[in-house]
Amino acid sequence: MNDGKPTGQKPKWWSRPTSTPPAGIxxxxxxxxxxxxxxxxxxxxxxxxxxxxxxxxxxxVPQQAEAEAPVEPQDQVPPQAQPQPQAQPLHxxxxxxxxxxxxxxxxxxxxxxxxxxxxxxHGVPVPPQPVPPQPMPPQPVPPxxxxxxxxxxxxxxxxxxVAPQPAPWxxxxxxxxxxxxxxxxxxxxxxxxxxxRSRRGLALVGALIFALITGIVxxxxxxxxxxxxxxxxxxxxxAGVEDSDRAPESVAGIAASALPSVVTLHVSGAGSSGTGTGxxxxxxxxxxxxxxxxxxxxxxxxxxxxxxxxxxxxxxxxGKDSGYDLAVVKVTGVSGLKPLPLGxxxxxxxxxxxxxxGAPFDLQNTVTSGIISAKERPITAGGEKGDGSDVSYVDALxxxxxxxPGNSGGPLVDSKARVIGINSAIRAAGxxxxxxxxxxxxxxxxxxxxxxxxxxxxxxxxxxxGKATHPVIGVSLDMQFNGDGARVGEKGKDGTASxxxxxxxxxxxxxxxxxxxxxxxxxxxxxxxxxxKIRAHRPGDRLELTLKRDGKEQTKTxxxxxxxxx
Numbered sequence: 001m002n003d004g005k006p007t008g009q010k011p012k013w014w015s016r017p018t019s020t021p022p023a024g025i026x027x028x029x030x031x032x033x034x035x036x037x038x039x040x041x042x043x044x045x046x047x048x049x050x051x052x053x054x055x056x057x058x059x060x061v062p063q064q065a066e067a068e069a070p071v072e073p074q075d076q077v078p079p080q081a082q083p084q085p086q087a088q089p090l091h092x093x094x095x096x097x098x099x100x101x102x103x104x105x106x107x108x109x110x111x112x113x114x115x116x117x118x119x120x121x122h123g124v125p126v127p128p129q130p131v132p133p134q135p136m137p138p139q140p141v142p143p144x145x146x147x148x149x150x151x152x153x154x155x156x157x158x159x160x161x162v163a164p165q166p167a168p169w170x171x172x173x174x175x176x177x178x179x180x181x182x183x184x185x186x187x188x189x190x191x192x193x194x195x196x197r198s199r200r201g202l203a204l205v206g207a208l209i210f211a212l213i214t215g216i217v218x219x220x221x222x223x224x225x226x227x228x229x230x231x232x233x234x235x236x237x238x239a240g241v242e243d244s245d246r247a248p249e250s251v252a253g254i255a256a257s258a259l260p261s262v263v264t265l266h267v268s269g270a271g272s273s274g275t276g277t278g279x280x281x282x283x284x285x286x287x288x289x290x291x292x293x294x295x296x297x298x299x300x301x302x303x304x305x306x307x308x309x310x311x312x313x314x315x316x317x318x319g320k321d322s323g324y325d326l327a328v329v330k331v332t333g334v335s336g337l338k339p340l341p342l343g344x345x346x347x348x349x350x351x352x353x354x355x356x357x358g359a360p361f362d363l364q365n366t367v368t369s370g371i372i373s374a375k376e377r378p379i380t381a382g383g384e385k386g387d388g389s390d391v392s393y394v395d396a397l398x399x400x401x402x403x404x405p406g407n408s409g410g411p412l413v414d415s416k417a418r419v420i421g422i423n424s425a426i427r428a429a430g431x432x433x434x435x436x437x438x439x440x441x442x443x444x445x446x447x448x449x450x451x452x453x454x455x456x457x458x459x460x461x462x463x464x465x466g467k468a469t470h471p472v473i474g475v476s477l478d479m480q481f482n483g484d485g486a487r488v489g490e491k492g493k494d495g496t497a498s499x500x501x502x503x504x505x506x507x508x509x510x511x512x513x514x515x516x517x518x519x520x521x522x523x524x525x526x527x528x529x530x531x532x533k534i535r536a537h538r539p540g541d542r543l544e545l546t547l548k549r550d551g552k553e554q555t556k557t558x559x560x561x562x563x564x565x566x
Contacts, residue, residue, distance in 0.1 A: 249415045254355045255367045257417040259308045261340035262410060263287060264359040265315070265329070267294050269301020277358035277410030278305070278329065279340045279419065281459060285331040288459050289409030290424055291320045291392070292382060294327045305331050308365050319462030323470055323535070325381060325392035325424055326455055327409075328462040340411060343418030345451035348372055348397060356401040356423055356447070358410030370401030370445075376522075378532035379448050381425045393528065395536040396448035397421045403447035412449040421449030457538060471539045471560035474503020475510060477527040485517040485548070486530035508558035510547065517553075518546035534560065 246252040261280045265287075267273060276293030280286070287305065294317055297303050303315040313331040320327035352372045360366050377398045382390040399412060403423050412421035427446035461468040476492035476499075488505075489498040490512050498512045499505050510516075516524065519533040520543060537543065539562035546555050 248417075251355055251367070251369045254413060254415065254417045255357065258340060258355070258357055258411065258413050259365055259367075260338045262308055262357045262365070264306045264362075264364045265289060265293055265409070266304040266306070267297050267301060269297040270299065272296045275359060275362045275406050276408045277406065277423070279409075279411045280337050281328075281463075282339050283337050285315075285334060285337060286318065286459075286463055287315065287329050287331065288422065288455065289327055289329065290422065291322050291325045291327045292390075293409045294320065294329060295322075295390075303329055305329070306364065307334075319466040319468070321458055321462065321468040322382065322390045323392055324450065324454065324458045324468060325394065326422070326450065326458045326462070326468070328459055340413075341418045342452055342456055343414055343416070343420040345397065345420050345453045348375065348414070348420050348451075350374060353415050354399055354401055354420070355413050355417075356399070356403055356407060356410060357413070358403070358407035358423060360402075360404035360406040362406055366407075368402040370399050370447075372397060373400050373446075374398035376536070377448060378529045379425060380528050380532075392424075393532045393535050394424065394448065394450050395454070395532045396424070397451055399447045399449060400445045401447060402443040402445070404443050407447075419452050421452055422455050423447060423449050451536075454536060467564055469539055469562045469564060471534055471537050471541065472504070472563045473510075473534060473543075473545075473558060474500035474505045474561060477530065479527050481515075481527065483515065484525055485515040486524055486527040487515045488512050504558040504561045508545070508556040510545070510556055510558075511549070514547045514549050516545050516547045520544055521546075 246256065248254070248257065258279075263278050263280065265276045265278055267276070274293060274296060276289055278287040278289035278293075281288050294303060297317060298320065303317065304312060305315045306312045311334070313334050315329040315331045318328040318330050350372050353369065354372055355367060355369045357365070357367050375397055377396045379394050379396050381392045381394065397412065397420070399421075401412070403426050407423045408425075410423045411419045412423055414420050425448045426443055427448075428442075429444045458468045476489045476496075478487045478489040481487040488510060492498045499510060516530055518524065519530065522533065524530045524533060534543070537560055539560050541560050542557060543560060544555060544557050546553060548554070
């Protein structure tokens with residue numbers, strides 16, 4: 001049974017003469033000449049299906065001539081006619097097809113479905129496929145028809161071989177009309193036609209995947225950079241070399257000017273040792289410092305001086321005074337000494353900027369800065385011996401520049417790098433001690449310096465005579481008095497008179513029991529303050545004292561006397 005597929009063998013067709021084609025069959029339904037080669041019938045009779053038209057052979061007489069051929073009666077069969085085999089339909093009878101039921105319809109067969117062996121991948125070239133010839137189904141011949149006599153036919157032209165042409169892939173639509181062009185499928189380098197919405201979906205998915213990958217990679221890079229500080233060698237920006245000079249009035253300028261004149265002292269003797277600071281007074285090698293710094297080497301001991309350049313020299317004690325807490329030492333064999341200029345402490349005002357230089361806790365060349373917090377602050381320091389012989393009375397300059405143990409004896413300089421005080425004491429927190437010798441407490445912003453005017457006078461006396469003089473009024477004070485002011489005692493030390501006969505106080509008319517309340521118009525509240533105020537002057541200075549006697553206030557004027565320090 002032939003299923004419509006080409007078999008490689010040319011099919012045979014049979015025809016019968018007819019005058020009028022059956023209804024429903026178009027007259028122009030003939031096979032193309034290039035598709036099939038039809039042979040002339042060998043016998044005049046062939047059974048066929050009734051009412052089936054005959055198909056003309058290619059190259060034969062046109063349809064009109066075929067219709068005019070004589071028709072012989074059915075009962076007249078030429079003797080020379082041979083039995084003709086009955087034509088078989090191309091398909092099995094289908095009982096559900098259109099009439100005539102059970103037999104093939106008169107319509108032309110649908111084009112065969114071309115099924116590719118495999119669907120090619122995109123971009124894969126497809127070899128050209130040959131197009132097989134399409135056979136036409138044989139037309140049924142009525143059984144009563146008699147085959148016409150053989151008519152000599154002209155020789156059919158020999159078909160020339162045609163080069164196979166590549167057939168495009170087509171989409172078969174079983175519901176479309178025959179002959180309608182099919183939508184071609186793109187094969188090879190062109191992608192198959194897809195809906196527009198699918199393309200957008202793929203683009204969206206691709207964008208999301210790209211964003212996800214980018215985020216992961218960016219996060220990994222960011223974490224690496226944050227953890228390792230970068231992916232390259234770190235080079236930090238830095239300022240170039242600048243001029244090292246500073247303004248003379250700046251702290252740096254002041255320090256640069258004063259440091260070459262400041263020294264560090266290391267003292268040992270009498271079973272103790274200590275560190276302090278001093279500064280150069282002249283080119284001869286005299287250095288001013290505190291008495292409590294060098295007191296351990298007073299009788300026997302060693303004093304070593306280290307300059308800011310690192311040069312070290314030995315020094316010897318020239319003189320000291322415990323009442324002023326000042327001392328002078330001298331170095332020899334040192335050249336290039338730079339004396340530190342001295343200022344005037346009377347010109348200092350509260351709030352003036354100051355710089356303190358020293359070796360706190362043996363840290364040499366330490367510079368701190370602050371202001372003058374107060375002036376004429378009466379303080380007492382020392383007293384470790386218990387007999388009062390080491391107590392110093394200072395009408396001090398108060399500063400908030402940090403001063404610590406080791407700063408003692410160092411200079412307190414003004415904005416022009418001139419000495420206005422000698423750093424001597426601090427107010428320590430906790431124990432209430434005002435001296436440095438009582439412990440190793442640090443600075444709390446309450447430092448005290450001996451005014452340079454007083455230090456200059458004492459230093460000159462120590463250099464010239466080895467001793468310093470103290471101004472006195474010739475009275476013994478009652479240090480146990482708790483009232484306001486300084487009261488003259490009834491008895492002096494060892495039972496002597498409280499008012500020295502022939503002294504400055506006796507000459508001014510001061511008596512035992514008088515309470516002194518003012519010195520040159522400034523209030524005094526205790527005996528210590530009276531001593532501080534008196535020692536702030538030189539011997540021979542005139543003072544005006546205000547006192548109370550029997551509830552009445554009186555004023556006395558006197559000239560200060562002098563006493564030699566021990």
